Amino acid sequence: MKTEKLYYKSAYIKEFTAKVVSCEKKGDVYEIVLDKTAFFPEEGGQYADSGYIDGIRVLDVKERAGVIYHTAEMSIETDKEVACSLDFEERLEKMRIQSAEHILSGILHTLYGIENTGFHLGKEDVTFDTSRPISREMLKNIERLANLAVMRNMPITAEFPSAEELKNMTYRSKLDLTEDVRIVTIGDVDACACCAPHVAYTGEIGVIKLIDAVTHRGGSRIRMLAGERALDYISCLSDEASRVSVMLSAPVLGISSETETLLGAKDELKYKLSEANKKIARLLAESLADNISVVLTPFSDKESLRFFVNEVTARREGDLVALFGEEGRYTYLIHSERENFKEFIKAANAALSGKGGGKAPAAEGMFSATLEEIKAYFASTQ
Numbered sequence: 001m002k003t004e005k006l007y008y009k010s011a012y013i014k015e016f017t018a019k020v021v022s023c024e025k026k027g028d029v030y031e032i033v034l035d036k037t038a039f040f041p042e043e044g045g046q047y048a049d050s051g052y053i054d055g056i057r058v059l060d061v062k063e064r065a066g067v068i069y070h071t072a073e074m075s076i077e078t079d080k081e082v083a084c085s086l087d088f089e090e091r092l093e094k095m096r097i098q099s100a101e102h103i104l105s106g107i108l109h110t111l112y113g114i115e116n117t118g119f120h121l122g123k124e125d126v127t128f129d130t131s132r133p134i135s136r137e138m139l140k141n142i143e144r145l146a147n148l149a150v151m152r153n154m155p156i157t158a159e160f161p162s163a164e165e166l167k168n169m170t171y172r173s174k175l176d177l178t179e180d181v182r183i184v185t186i187g188d189v190d191a192c193a194c195c196a197p198h199v200a201y202t203g204e205i206g207v208i209k210l211i212d213a214v215t216h217r218g219g220s221r222i223r224m225l226a227g228e229r230a231l232d233y234i235s236c237l238s239d240e241a242s243r244v245s246v247m248l249s250a251p252v253l254g255i256s257s258e259t260e261t262l263l264g265a266k267d268e269l270k271y272k273l274s275e276a277n278k279k280i281a282r283l284l285a286e287s288l289a290d291n292i293s294v295v296l297t298p299f300s301d302k303e304s305l306r307f308f309v310n311e312v313t314a315r316r317e318g319d320l321v322a323l324f325g326e327e328g329r330y331t332y333l334i335h336s337e338r339e340n341f342k343e344f345i346k347a348a349n350a351a352l353s354g355k356g357g358g359k360a361p362a363a364e365g366m367f368s369a370t371l372e373e374i375k376a377y378f379a380s381t382q
């Protein structure tokens with residue numbers, strides 16, 4: 001016997017009584033069938049409703065051949081009249097998101113001839129896929145038009161037309177169905193085949209927010225929010241933007257251009273610093289006595305250290321140990337033409353609590369030793 005679907009009588013039924021038709025053990029859980037239910041199963045990319053049957057937690061809801069199976073941890077007596085309740089806040093949020101998705105897809109279809117090719121309504125993320133790529137401009141445009149449709153507070157209705165009536169109707173559908181097709185109509189914005197519960201008026205959706213669109217199978221995957229989730233997200237966005245605005249001392253609506261200017265200035269400073277370090281490296285290399293093999297440089301980056309070593313080795317032969325850092329913790333770059341290069345570096349690491357290495361004639365790493373200890377060690381290797 002097929003289960004009577006109370007959610008098609010009204011999407012707002014949150015409490016109801018029903019009779020237990022069967023309760024069967026399936027592995028660790030039980031599958032309960034009622035004569036009627038308001039629990040909407042997992043279907044069309046939307047996760048199942050949750051709630052209680054006779055005080056027992058409903059973990060999952062699935063439909064097979066018109067029968068709705070409620071998964072629960074405990075068994076229940078057959079033929080018993082039971083009181084049931086849905087987690088309605090969660091259900092209402094799903095109804096808002098479902099309805100928002102219809103409006104967005106209807107606008108995309110009418111405006112750009114783009115089809116919705118997939119929908120996922122998860123606890124964390126809500127996404128829908130499109131048949132063609134969506135630009136940033138399009139995203140902004142459909143978000144605005146969808147919110148205007150919400151403001152018009154249009155009725156959302158559902159009907160099961162006969163096969164004959166269906167032939168003369170224009171509607172969107174992912175599947176080529178002919179029987180028991182439920183058509184959900186939203187004012188003059190959209191008509192679409194869908195089996196899920198929706199809100200009664202678009203105004204109940206509240207807010208629709210599109211987060212971003214990424215390339216997906218020749219089209220785009222759009223992340224969307226509606227209702228409270230959208231409201232919270234917009235509030236967070238505004239808060240973040242305000243904080244950045246204070247940091248930049250710029251108006252909120254100008255933070256992106258101010259950030260661009262700041263990043264440009266940072267790149268210019270980086271370039272100037274690198275040029276200045278090269279000049280210092282050259283001067284240091286020119287003034288270096290031939291017999292000095294351990295040099296503590298004023299640098300704080302490996303690029304400048306490499307530049308310095310190249311300047312020195314172009315001028316003279318012999319081992320060079322270039323360092324930067326602080327007492328007990330020095331970054332090194334060692335240049336040596338010794339034949340036993342690998343052993344030379346290994347022995348230095350062992351003597352000076354170091355680590356690192358490289359291919360002859362250069363090795364990079366770190367010594368956990370004092371400058372005195374490093375100087376004394378390399379003097380002993382001459």
Ligand SMILES: [Zn+2]
Binds near residue numbers: 098102184194196
């Ligand atoms: Zn729907």
